[in-house]
Amino acid sequence: MGAFGVLSAVVRRDLLVALRRKSEVLTSLFFFVIVASLFPLGIGSEMDLLRKIAPGVLWVAALLAAMLSLNRLFANDYADGTLEQMALSPVPLGLLVTGKILAHWLVAGLPLVLIAPMLGLQYDLSSRALMVLVISLLLGTPLLSLIGAIGAALTLGVRGGGVLLSLLTLPLYIPALIFGAGAVEADISGLGAAGHLSLLAALLTLAVFFAPWATTAALKIALE
């Protein structure tokens, strides 16, 4: 099996597992929707204000939703020994990890991207801003999965893993948040989102290169 075959096998397997546990997938999606709907209730329904805070609120909500689902990225496979078998297999662990991260994004990240325009409408964003929001999330959510995977691997089987995971990953999410929400804001204010989106894409490229590697190293430590 070539590298691509291995990758697609892992992705298919993880997607199948996710499909069997639909509730887990939907939980983080609903979380995203609910958090985004809470802000107008807390802040007030002035459209001018909502339009202004929309990029930040939607991005923070996406950040938290993506983090919520990180726990199960490796935890189940770790608990039932699958992860150990993966580490023992002749295929490089880094490749398998990349596949798992990709599957995690498809399950936890992509739905957020798809539902975001609907939430953006609640905040009265223009169609242009909605498009930028979608693009920024499309570039940003894989970044969240990649960075989060490092945290998930480090906290594997550790006491209080969930809370710890948020403490570790949220500070590392800040650049994604700044450029992601910044892109939408820049577009709304007429500055053009290209700069922010390019930086987001650059971060994604960097993370695609480094994050699976760091995740693999962290997993090996957890499996020792």
Add this chain to the structure above:
Amino acid sequence: MSVITWKYASPQYFYPLAGKMIPWFSLLAVIFGIAGLWLGFFVAPTDAQQGEGYRIIFIHVGASWMSMFLYLVMAFWAGIGLSFNTRVSSMMATAIAPTGAMFAFLSLWTGALWGKPMWGTWWVWDARLTSELILLFLYLGFIALQAAIDEPRRADKAGAILALVGVVNVPIIYFSVKWWNTLHQGASVSLTQAPSMAKTMLLGMLMMALCFWMYSLAVALMRVRAIMLERERHSEWVANLKEVKS
């Protein structure tokens, strides 16, 4: 030569060496501290625009420098510990973290005290304040991760990966926050341009920075000795220590 230096990669030999160094670093910290505070509070002229309130920078600047520098030192030792599997390096990283976090906190706190009279607000969301806050979070994450793992070697390695990921991220975070918003005044100490502040002020700041440096060394060494005793409590050399026997 190499035999002598590598010897200190073993806790058994580093423990007494650290014990011998601590009083000297403590003494230097006190001397530099007194000199720095004296220069800062009694010698340095009152600032024309900022009045007496500016004097907090003698502590603030040194603390900020130290908090950033210590993160690099911590990541360095953690990385050495991870790649060469040397126990003392990892212990050193663990020992440095709380001091670094303390300086990050001190820097934020003194910054707030300085900001209130100068900017009229305790906190502004500007690049340097925000990245300092994030640095504090990174320290706390490192400490929390290590505290959550019972097995010391795993804690060392997991912490090392986190510290190294943090080091890669620190410049990214810094620049992202900087582009996000910049309200802070420009860097107050610049190596390329002639310093705009009075010589005594600069000297006072340097003295305080040296004081913090010596303090960090002394405290980190004290802490590393405690960590060594805790981890090696079942070994013979600990049982044979004078202070343990008595």
